[in-house]
Amino acid sequence: MQFKISREPITTLASDCIIITHTEDKDMLLGLAKEVDEKMDHRISQLIAEKEIKGKFGEVTLLHTWGKIPAKRVLVLGLGKEEKLTLEKARSAYAIAARKAQEIGVSELTLAVSQKYKDIWNPVDLGQAVVEGIVLGTYQFKPYKTKTEIENKIERVIISVKDISIDAVEAGVVRGEIFAESQNLARDFSNEPANKMTPTILAEKAKEIAKKHHLEISILEKEQLEELNMGAFLAVSKGSTEPPKMIVIKYIGAPDSKDMIGLVGKGITFDSGGIQIKPDKNMDEMKGDMAGAAAVLGAINAIGALKPHVNVIGVISACENMVSGEAVHPGDVVETFSGKTVEIKHTDAEGRLILSDAISYAKHLGATKLVDVATLTGSIISALGHHIIGLFSNNMDWTEEVKAAAKISGEKVWELPLDDDYAELIESDIADMVNDAGSPAGAIQGGMFLKEFAGETPWVHLDIAGTSDVTKTSGINPKGATGVAVRTMIALVLRFSGN
Structure with missing residues (x-):
């Protein structure tokens, strides 16, 4: 056009x-x-x-x-x-x-x-x-x-x-x-069927974006993930014959600055639920469980084109969550890249597992502020429906920056609490934490879990499970994937750069 x-x-x-x-x-x-x-x-x-x-x-x-x-x-x-x-x-x-x-x-x-x-x-x-x-x-x-x-x-x-x-x-x-x-690019990735958008193909798409805008890119393969002790990420990928990929794209627009925004995306290219398998109804929609990864790639594409005076790193953990004789069991304990241990209570609470290693790795690579984007919980749909993104954070100032960027972009967000009273929801008897505690405050559970890996680094988690796709055409969104959060991340980076 x-x-x-x-x-x-x-x-x-x-x-x-x-x-x-x-x-x-x-x-x-x-x-x-x-x-x-x-x-x-x-x-x-x-x-x-x-x-x-x-x-x-x-x-x-x-x-x-x-x-x-x-x-x-x-x-x-x-x-x-x-x-x-x-x-x-x-x-x-x-x-x-x-x-x-x-x-x-x-x-x-x-x-x-x-x-x-x-x-x-x-x-x-x-x-x-x-x-x-x-x-x-x-x-x-x-x-x-x-x-x-x-x-x-x-x-x-x-x-x-x-x-x-x-x-x-x-x-x-x-x-x-x-x-x-860039938002339409994210829609394309999310709309692709799972056999046409595997972790390997997603990594190739990332390479195309990096080549187009002359960005640094590295793809961590299974052997490298094992060497880095990314046990949570690897646990989720075990049930699939598709190899996991950790995609890292770096844009250095302010080489004089030590600040770096980390954009982290959940890239489950198909989610069966693992051994605790999902009901068959609407399981075809689980091809879109990589909408967070798609949004990060869309934002990186725009950042590469706009070339703002800021440093940005995109980290995407991409894999499938499948059922096989090798799949992770409920009750297994894994060690994450951060060193923290996790008891896997439910194999369908896999998004927070792969994000835990991605968030830790983004920090390891120098990210000083973090935003993760994920279709994390069905619970966020119960709380906010399909029009508003759930926002969780450990830092008030960074929250206000993300909210301002969302307002500029026209994407609605609503902050939910991560109060210390909810910490009991992720406590484990045998490990540092559990990845699931049942039905109470499901979206908050996910946020509390990820908060442990963000640590003191200013961090915002955007749960887009309710907003990543629409079942009927409305406003700017034709039926299908929405590419939500792309414009918010772009606006955030431009605000941070002063553009």
């Missing part, structure tokens, strides 16, 4: 389709929408008067122009009540409109960015949000369709700029493309 910025008025641009907006609390069109309406002999305002167009959020009305303006069609996009309009809602609204345009076969789409919202939003942020909405909203994953059908695809988007800085909008467009394409 190509983006072009133009000073030419939207009413004079020849295009397959143009988008104009209308808010629910207005009984008449304003600004550029009014200009388009006047050129079309007030046909749009007539529909508003007759309540056929109400301006409700996400409402899309398609009209033909019949030669009244150079554009062939007009999409009237409802933004809801103006006082409730946020960048997040604008992003979602443009996603809905772009998806509709794609469905009807629009190849060139035109929209306008004017001074109307200049006093509310920075033009850079507005340009970025609009582009993210269009790119994310029109995402499709169909690599295995064999039918010879014409796939609708928007090839070109023209953004008409009026009375605001064209340079600012252009900067937002460039940033929006990088953010959204």
Whole structure:
């Protein structure tokens, strides 16, 4: 998809389709929408008067122009009540409109960015949000369709700029493309079936990203993991014939600084649950248990493109959790890279095991601040549903930084407690800790476990089990993997770099 910025008025641009907006609390069109309406002999305002167009959020009305303006069609996009309009809602609204345009076969789409919202939003942020909405909203994953059908695809988007800085909008467009394409990359990885996204293939994808952006990369193989005594990671991988991979990608943008942000991703490319196997219903969805790893790779891809003045290391523990005669048993005790011992009470609480070694290794390699991203617990869905990421942390200042980055990106997070009173949930009679204590406070259990390995290093854990995929299309998310947390991590790194 190509983006072009133009000073030419939207009413004079020849295009397959143009988008104009209308808010629910207005009984008449304003600004550029009014200009388009006047050129079309007030046909749009007539529909508003007759309540056929109400301006409700996400409402899309398609009209033909019949030669009244150079554009062939007009999409009237409802933004809801103006006082409730946020960048997040604008992003979602443009996603809905772009998806509709794609469905009807629009190849060139035109929209306008004017001074109307200049006093509310920075033009850079507005340009970025609009582009993210269009790119994310029109995402499709169909690599295995064999039918010879014409796939609708928007090839070109023209953004008409009026009375605001064209340079600012252009900067937002460039940033929006990088953010959204990196999130779509994470979606691709997560949507791939498990036989097409093994730990080995994931490592190869990481190498491609590293090569593209000239980043340092190393892949730790099973023998190296054994030498490093990564017993927790290796225990989970034992049941599979697929070899485990510890993927380490490093971006050094501030060689003068000792600070380094560590982004750690859970990369279970398929999760059967191990010996304590999952129920068969929806087990096919367990191909997405590497969404945290996918998000880290997506963020690294953007960081490599944006080149901020900051140091970042991505650490991904990738393996399968399978059932075999070699699989780890419930009750086994393993020693982690940190030296701590863990009694494995449940083989389906495997994410925290592989993350424990990855977090410790990120610290070993110099990470001074940590964010781990994981589809860790079903419990987080019980707590927060499918719209908000669960956040856990050991450091208030670092928490506020991550929250600020999430707000900028439009991804919602909610902090849950890691109070010392919950420490009993990970106590073991025979080892330093257990990986599972049953049903009480399941998401908090996972956080308490990982906290032990973060130690004193500022750390945030993002549990994306409820937000990593959607079962129906909504807003910026087509059905399937969402690529959630990619934009939050990018925004966090840019904040830390001062960009």
